[in-house]
Amino acid sequence: MSESQVKHITAPFDISTATSLRAGDSVRISGVILAARDAAHKRLCECLDAGQALPIDLTGHVVYYVGPSPAKPGQAIGSAGPTTSGRMDAYTPRLLACGLRGMIGKGYRSQAVVEAMQKFKVPYMAAVGGAGALIARSIKKYTVLAWPELGPEALALMEVEDFPAICVIDALGNNQYEVGQAPYKTL
Amino acid sequence: MKEISCSTITEAVAQLAIKACCKLPHDVYAAMEARVKTEPSPVGQDILRQLVQNADIAAQESVPICQDTGLAVIFADVGQDVHITGGDFTQAINAGVAKGYVEGYLRKSSVCEPLFKRTNTGDNTPAVLHVRIVPGENIHLRLAPKGAGSENKSVLKMLVPADGLEGVKKTVLDAVVTAGPNACPPMVVGVGLGGNMELACILAKRAAARDLNSVNPDPAYAELEQDLLQMINKTGIGPQGLGGITTALAVHIEWAPTHIASLPCAVNINCHAARHADVVL
Numbered sequence: 001m002s003e004s005q006v007k008h009i010t011a012p013f014d015i016s017t018a019t020s021l022r023a024g025d026s027v028r029i030s031g032v033i034l035a036a037r038d039a040a041h042k043r044l045c046e047c048l049d050a051g052q053a054l055p056i057d058l059t060g061h062v063v064y065y066v067g068p069s070p071a072k073p074g075q076a077i078g079s080a081g082p083t084t085s086g087r088m089d090a091y092t093p094r095l096l097a098c099g100l101r102g103m104i105g106k107g108y109r110s111q112a113v114v115e116a117m118q119k120f121k122v123p124y125m126a127a128v129g130g131a132g133a134l135i136a137r138s139i140k141k142y143t144v145l146a147w148p149e150l151g152p153e154a155l156a157l158m159e160v161e162d163f164p165a166i167c168v169i170d171a172l173g174n175n176q177y178e179v180g181q182a183p184y185k186t187l
Numbered sequence: 188m189k190e191i192s193c194s195t196i197t198e199a200v201a202q203l204a205i206k207a208c209c210k211l212p213h214d215v216y217a218a219m220e221a222r223v224k225t226e227p228s229p230v231g232q233d234i235l236r237q238l239v240q241n242a243d244i245a246a247q248e249s250v251p252i253c254q255d256t257g258l259a260v261i262f263a264d265v266g267q268d269v270h271i272t273g274g275d276f277t278q279a280i281n282a283g284v285a286k287g288y289v290e291g292y293l294r295k296s297s298v299c300e301p302l303f304k305r306t307n308t309g310d311n312t313p314a315v316l317h318v319r320i321v322p323g324e325n326i327h328l329r330l331a332p333k334g335a336g337s338e339n340k341s342v343l344k345m346l347v348p349a350d351g352l353e354g355v356k357k358t359v360l361d362a363v364v365t366a367g368p369n370a371c372p373p374m375v376v377g378v379g380l381g382g383n384m385e386l387a388c389i390l391a392k393r394a395a396a397r398d399l400n401s402v403n404p405d406p407a408y409a410e411l412e413q414d415l416l417q418m419i420n421k422t423g424i425g426p427q428g429l430g431g432i433t434t435a436l437a438v439h440i441e442w443a444p445t446h447i448a449s450l451p452c453a454v455n456i457n458c459h460a461a462r463h464a465d466v467v468l
Contacts, residue, residue: 039305067294152294181425
């Protein structure tokens with residue numbers, strides 16, 4: 001993938017950046033992103049159910065579905081590749097309605113999530129699953145924001161520099177999993 | 188009678204855990220390197236290159252290949268002439284898992300109970316332990332960490348004899364297509380055929396944890412492994428599901444005798460981080 005095809009973006013971002021990404025784009029993200037997976041998503045939605053404020057205003061933020069391994073001394077973070085996004089599907093539309101503007105994970109999303117992405121103009125990006133040691137090099141700082149008792153599942157903020165991802169479903173609903181697989185399907 | 192102490196077992200398991208999580212087996216590494224040249228999709232090639240680079244970093248820095256260092260699945264073949272001394276075998280295994288996962292900075296992904304509390308046990312115990320008593324005076328331990336992305340895509344179908352070969356092919360193919368990018372392709376697909384419900388699942392797990400280049404000793408099953416691999420690589424899924432011909436690196440089948448009315452078929456998928464490490468005590 002030549003560098004000229006890569007889109008460099010800064011997170012958090014606005015709707016115009018969100019809608020500028022197209023399925024298939026190679027993306028490098030710098031700035032600050034959120035880290036949350038199953039248990040943190042459950043707690044975020046429990047806050048909403050209880051009418052409580054979330055630990056952070058989600059507006060404009062990108063969430064990375066990740067549960068890192070522990071940092072060794074001198075490291076910012078351990079291995080930190082994406083986890084399977086589909087497990088967050090049950091919670092995602094509510095968080096998009098709260099202003100969440102991007103998602104990074106791996107794997108398929110439900111129809112309900114794709115519809116909510118189009119409604120709220122949110123792209124979904126994939127990082128390479130199982131490349132946790134490589135991806136960790138683009139994560140400069142990891143700070144737990146809430147629920148430290150959840151260990152690797154705590155809600156956290158990450159400072160990232162040229163974090164590598166591929167836009168797989170854009171805000172228009174174009175799906176790179178479908179487009180990318182079709183030419184190689186010979187069964 | 189040979190004596191093996193529990194402390195020896197604990198230390199061996201701790202070292203296996205770190206080795207298995209940080210060092211990709213050479214055969215898997217070589218297979219991914221080779222597929223960079225044969226994968227026609229540029230995105231697929233790029234992903235395979237990144238996975239090779241990732242394995243290099245993990246080995247050099249002794250950090251996990253993947254942050255999901257899994258539940259610790261341990262296959263223990265215990266020689267019947269071994270006398271285990273100084274404690275309880277299962278406790279010794281679990282102490283080794285705890286030591287390896289804590290001291291090796293591996294992720295603790297085990298919760299104490301599945302439904303109500305789901306509290307992290309903090310040291311990745313308990314292990315999932317499969318013990319066989321075998322002839323001899325050694326203990327062979329294989330530790331195969333198994334992440335949930337691929338494990339969650341496991342399938343068990345209680346096929347019947349009339350479903351036959353086509354039923355088996357369809358079950359395996361459906362499992363792979365449903366898993367798609369979620370199971371982190373290129374995958375290693377383990378298939379367990381025959382036995383009964385629980386045996387088919389354990390056979391599939393053993394198959395998924397086999398050495399990458401191993402083939403079933405029965406020629407008919409070896410041929411089926413190749414047929415299934417070719418079918419899977421025609422699905423178009425490709426590396427990370429973004430398209431290509433490298434959807435699986437291998438298909439492994441293990442089988443057992445079964446009931447006249449049954450054809451159990453279990454599929455256990457391993458992600459490209461097809462990790463395992465062995466020791467003989």
